[in-house]
Amino acid sequence: MSELQKTDLNLLVAFDALMAERNVTRAAERMHVGQPAMSASLARLRKLFNDPLLVREGRALVPTPVAESLVTPVRQALSIVEGALGTRTSFDPAEESxxxxxxxxxxxxxxxxxxxxxxxxxxxxxxxxxxxxxxxxxxxxxxxxxxxxxxxxxxxxxxxxxxxSEDLFTDRLVCAVDADNEVVGESMTMHQFESLPYLAFVGDEMTTAAQSQLRAQGVDRPIDVATQSFVVAPLLLRGSSFFSVIHERLGRTLGRQNGLRLLESPVPFTPITxxxxxxxxxxxxxxxxxxxxxxxxxxxxxx
CATH class of the missing domain: 3.40.190.10 (Periplasmic binding protein-like II)
Incomplete structure (x- = not known):
């Protein structure tokens, strides 16, 4: 049996904690052990894999290429073990780490x-x-x-x-403008939806609910300013002539403090779940x- 096969499961758990935290002290706290014990586990891991695994760059510890290559297989192995033990163990949130x-x-x-x-x-x-x-x-x-x-x-x-899967909550898509926007009245017209400057969240890799529904209805609404954050988009409306399509719950959470006005969209959006x-x-x-x-x-x- 190889040295790796003889490895105690706790040593792999320690590796997983060290890679997640990249800090010996925090990894020790996560496993409810002392820092000397975690340092000893790191030393054993370094000997086992014949690699430093974590090296210091400035004030931070960064994983070596060998450590990076081990993260996924170790996590997979631990996930399998967790799944196998899941029906036979309990979970005490007050005590678990x-x-x-x-x-x-x-x-x-x-x-x-x-x-x-x-x-x-x-x-x-x-x-x-x-x-x-x-x-x-x-x-x-x-x-x-x-x-x-x-x-x-x-x-x-x-x-x-x-x-x-399980549904958590539903939400609606609405239009949002600056509370002091004088161009848009109590409702937004289709002409305003098509002509006013449009600010929207645009995901790097996944389409958004607004983009998906607009596309499905054949509405070609070019985006004038794109953000990488749902939360940032409505915050940028303050003092501007832009409008955005946002989640109603987010609009109500941010609206009062950030001077937003929420309006029904002239384009019919279906609720999202x-x-x-x-x-x-x-x-x-x-x-x-x-x-x-x-x-x-x-x-x-x-x-």
Whole structure:
């Protein structure tokens, strides 16, 4: 049996924590061990793989190419073990130390997850939530165990991969202008929709609900200013003549403090349904069930 085959599972967990945190102290806190113990695990890992794995660049620790090549297979192995043990173990949020990675837009983060993250700090002090933006490879990341779940509009999830899912909340698309915009009155006309300067979020790799619905209705509305953030787009309307199509919940969250006025769109948009998606192997995992329960509660609070 090779030296790698004899490796204690905890050593692989330590590697996973070190690669995620890139900090010995934080990795130790994540695993509820002392810093000397984590330093010893790093030393054993370096000897095992005959590579420094983490090297210092300025004040930061960065992984070597060997370490980068090991991240995915180690994460996959741990994910398989977690799935196998999921039906036979419990999850105590007050005592556990682990990181959940969720892919979601900044819109979902502001509307639904912001208060949840504050609540979890009290209920689960050792649990970390890593929220990352959605890329085109989101299903592949889920399959490889790099993320725990993702949240996207159900109408836009067309991967064709067998996933488990649950609806969280619905929202509407509305038009937004500066509260002091004198060109637009109490309603927006189709002429204004087609002629006023248009500011919109444009994803790098995934289309948005607004883009998808406009395209489906044959409405060619050129974008004059594009942003890479749902949240930034409405904030830029203040003091401008631009309009934007935004999620109503986001508009109501930001509107009062940022001088926005929300208007019904002359183009009929159908409501969207934000849903969470997760891999079948996580269905019975107590840890994932706990996470999904917290997301359900956060979504229910919106209603």
């Amino acid at each position: 682990r990181t959940f990675t969720i892919l979601a837009s900044d819109y979902v983060l502001v509307v639904m997850l912001r208060e949840l993250l504050n609540t979890l700090r009290k209920e689960a002090p050792g649990v970390r939530i890593n929220v990352r933006p959605i890329g085109a490879d989101y299903v592949d990341q889920l399959r490889r165990g790099l993320i725990d779940l993702f949240i996207v509009p159900r109408e836009l999830e067309r991967s064709g991969v067998r996933l488990l 934000e849903a969470m998606f997760w891999a079948v192997r996580h269905a019975d995992s107590p840890a994932h069930q706990w996470l999904r329960d917290r997301l359900r509660e956060a979504a229910a609070a919106l209603r």
